[in-house]
Amino acid sequence: MTVPSVLPMMKRLNISGIYVLDQDRALDFYVGKLGLEVDTDVDLGFMRWLTVRVPGDPDHKILLEQPSPPAMSEETAVQVRDLVTKGAAGGHLFFAVDDAHAVHAELRARGVELTEEPTEQSYGIDFGLRDPFGNHVRIAQLKEG
Amino acid sequence: MGPATEDANRRLLRARDAMDRRFAEPLDVPALARIALVSEAHFIRSFRAVFGETPHRYLQRRRVERAMFLLRTTDRSVTDICMDVGFTSLGTFSRVFRDIVGEPPSAYRRRGPIGPVPSCFARAWLRPSSFGEAPPP
Numbered sequence: 001m002t003v004p005s006v007l008p009m010m011k012r013l014n015i016s017g018i019y020v021l022d023q024d025r026a027l028d029f030y031v032g033k034l035g036l037e038v039d040t041d042v043d044l045g046f047m048r049w050l051t052v053r054v055p056g057d058p059d060h061k062i063l064l065e066q067p068s069p070p071a072m073s074e075e076t077a078v079q080v081r082d083l084v085t086k087g088a089a090g091g092h093l094f095f096a097v098d099d100a101h102a103v104h105a106e107l108r109a110r111g112v113e114l115t116e117e118p119t120e121q122s123y124g125i126d127f128g129l130r131d132p133f134g135n136h137v138r139i140a141q142l143k144e145g
Numbered sequence: 146m147g148p149a150t151e152d153a154n155r156r157l158l159r160a161r162d163a164m165d166r167r168f169a170e171p172l173d174v175p176a177l178a179r180i181a182l183v184s185e186a187h188f189i190r191s192f193r194a195v196f197g198e199t200p201h202r203y204l205q206r207r208r209v210e211r212a213m214f215l216l217r218t219t220d221r222s223v224t225d226i227c228m229d230v231g232f233t234s235l236g237t238f239s240r241v242f243r244d245i246v247g248e249p250p251s252a253y254r255r256r257g258p259i260g261p262v263p264s265c266f267a268r269a270w271l272r273p274s275s276f277g278e279a280p281p282p
Contacts, residue, residue, distance in 0.1 A: 021151065078147065081151050082150060082151065082154065084151075085150075085151040085152075085155040085158065086154050086157075086158060086195060086196070087161075113159065113162075115162040115165065115166060116166060116265075117166075130158070130159075130162065132155075133155070134154070134155055134158050136265065138265055
């Protein structure tokens with residue numbers, strides 16, 4: 001057994017974030033199409049704090065952040081938006097489902113931009129899609145155990 | 146850069162995704178240009194400007210990456226894999242594979258199986274770089 005070099009400190013992953021180019025469109029997509037639910041949507045004045053979560057999984061929230069000043073310079077925001085739309089901003093989300101084929105069919109019916117058919121992998125069955133901005137979403141029916 | 150660039154990027158990404166999905170089919174520039182909502186001539190130029198290589202080169206790397214994956218995860222013959230990933234000639238496949246990877250398919254196969262990683266990451270990270278060819282043997 002590996003002995004940890006430091007004492008365990010973190011309890012769980014609470015919030016992780018991705019960049020979206022428009023928070024209203026992000027809500028339409030992540031809630032309206034993918035079936036997530038809003039955790040928090042509040043105007044703090046200086047920013048709109050917007051998180052979503054998988055229904056029934058309140059422990060992990062996804063922050064949908066719009067890259068813009070004053071968090072970053074306008075020039076940097078333009079670069080970030082450029083990378084997002086090239087699919088190169090690193091905004092990956094991986095969801096687990098019970099039935100990949102059924103979810104794939106449902107998302108197709110909802111007009112989601114699917115990038116890959118459900119495929120048998122060593123770890124289960126998974127497929128891919130893009131959000132409206134270029135972020136990559138992967139949906140897997142994982143093997144048990 | 147700005148909203149127009151972002152829209153153009155996003156449409157080109159959609160076309161690139163289509164290439165990723167239909168890698169075994171011949172490169173269909175007119176169809177891809179329609180997905181990207183640009184003219185055929187402009188498609189090749191703008192794809193290169195955004196992703197740093199031509200659509201043809203991207204497709205070659207995608208096919209070689211698929212071949213690399215199949216060589217290491219199946220026991221199918223090199224010829225079968227060559228056809229599977231969209232090459233129509235074993236000679237072309239072997240030359241392109243060696244140019245890009247730096248060793249022939251049979252030698253690459255001897256590296257053995259790939260560890261457990263989501264397929265999309267294997268795909269993105271196994272894909273050989275398009276910038277600078279394989280070092281000379």
